Amino acid sequence: MLNKFASFAGISGPVVTIIMDGYGIPKSDAGSAIAAARKPTLDRLFAHYPNITLRAHGTAVGMPSDDDMGNSEVGHNAIGAGQIYSQGAALVADAIASGAIWQGEAWRQVVAGAKAGCGTIHFIGLFSDGNVHSHLDHLKAMIVRAREEGIKTVRIHALLDGRDVPETSALDYVEPFEAFLAETNGGVFDAQIASGGGRMTITMDRYEANWNMVARGWRTHVLGEGDQFASAVAAVKELRVKFPGTIDQDLPPFVIVRDGKPVGTIEDGDSVVFYNFRGDRAIEITRAFEEANFDKFDRVRVPQVIYAGMLQYDGDLKLPRRFLVAPPAIQDTSGEWFSRAGITQFACSETQKFGHVTYFWNGNRSGKLAGETYQEVPSDVVPFEQRPWMKAAEIADAMIEALKSGKYRTLRCNFANGDMVGHTGNFRAATMAIEAVDLSLARILPVIDALGGVALITADHGNADEMYELDKKTKLPAQNQDGSFKAKTAHTLNPVPLILYDNATGGKLGLKQTDKAGLSNIAATTANLLGLEKHAKWDESLLVIK
Ligand SMILES: O=C(O)[C@@H](CO)OP(=O)(O)O
Ligand SMILES: [Mn+2]
């Protein structure tokens, strides 16, 4: 693993990678919380240090098409692995297109189980076409197939999105879906939405930040407890009136009833498919269905079901045991390569992004590699527009302490602010989120200087860079009828920065901008900064030696 640069043997101090989650580079400053933020440190970095832009969406991160935004999973996979793999969204779409999914043992068992038990197939998942965690086309294909296979009853438990798609778009999905069901139903086949609720109120917690969400989801989907409505359309409409201003992701849970009884509680002999392909927010509900000694909340009743995930969400923990499509087999990550070279590594974030810089970074592998140390700062459990600074200061504290300890040759952290606050759609809070990151950078960077180190400052995808939906024609922020701007809560398709912060070499290093430069080039760049060759499978380094 010799370095190819004869004149450069690597940085003697620490090599640090800082991910500013949700920090994209917008085409226009209109509606950008990043442009509006006061951020003297970042302004100085962009003005005085080598910096380029990286592709962070679409095929550059393994998504099916360049119309797909980036997200944390695919972004951190690409950064950590230095390579692009076809990701869940693409793998599932392909398995459905080829029909391979229906031949798989898991689907066969789901169908056979429901038939043997005279039972129902339940589909639980994120109800949109965001393609970050799920896609409605996958759900529809499974419903059509279930009917063809002679299944009689299907129940859908719909987690409303508004986070990967416009913030109050639930009816744009529910109404056409009801029409699809009306067409598909008939004869003995009966498919209906049975329950649901906002994705940030039930079921889709991650990294054990708030098990109460999952407990609420269990009561809603499995036990059929909660506010009752005649249909999903009625639920969305009535909840919007009852909780004005609440966006889809935050809507409370609902249960659909007929003749005063829930239409789709989950019972012994049923099959359950959790149809999200992405793992972080699918693991906890999967554990509730699968773990024999589950103790995170009282499940009250545990139905004996055939449970399958769309993908396997954690390959090390084998969660779930049964899955419809095999996840990408990510090999030869930077974590492994550096670990094998005897390089000590430190990874830190707050709960909301902790798995991103550990599990996703290491190619969806849990457990530490030799020489790795992890530090998790517990996240607040509040709507993040109320605390836009989140745990940026504590992450900076942890990084400074780890740097000063002298124990680590390379360190990485993720500042969640731009993303988590960007998802709230609150513009003012998002500017404060970026300001908190800027302040943290101002504290960390001098410590890196004192140790003769360098930093790569980047992001996994955009978010705070576009806080309003843009008008398709004018490309300016779109307005509601009352003249207010239409908040945008989703990630963006914009590129992200890569800044090389280097006061260690006297300006000897630069970065090259290429057409294809993307997140997967960071691993090789980091390797070269460490004085190592990249792994043969990785995309090229962007480091330039002057
Ligand atoms: O919150 C999430 O689950 C996603 C958006 O669906 O965001 P990120 O990819 O940044 O984690
Ligand atoms: Mn992210």
Ligand SMILES: [Mn+2]
């Ligand atoms: Mn996000």
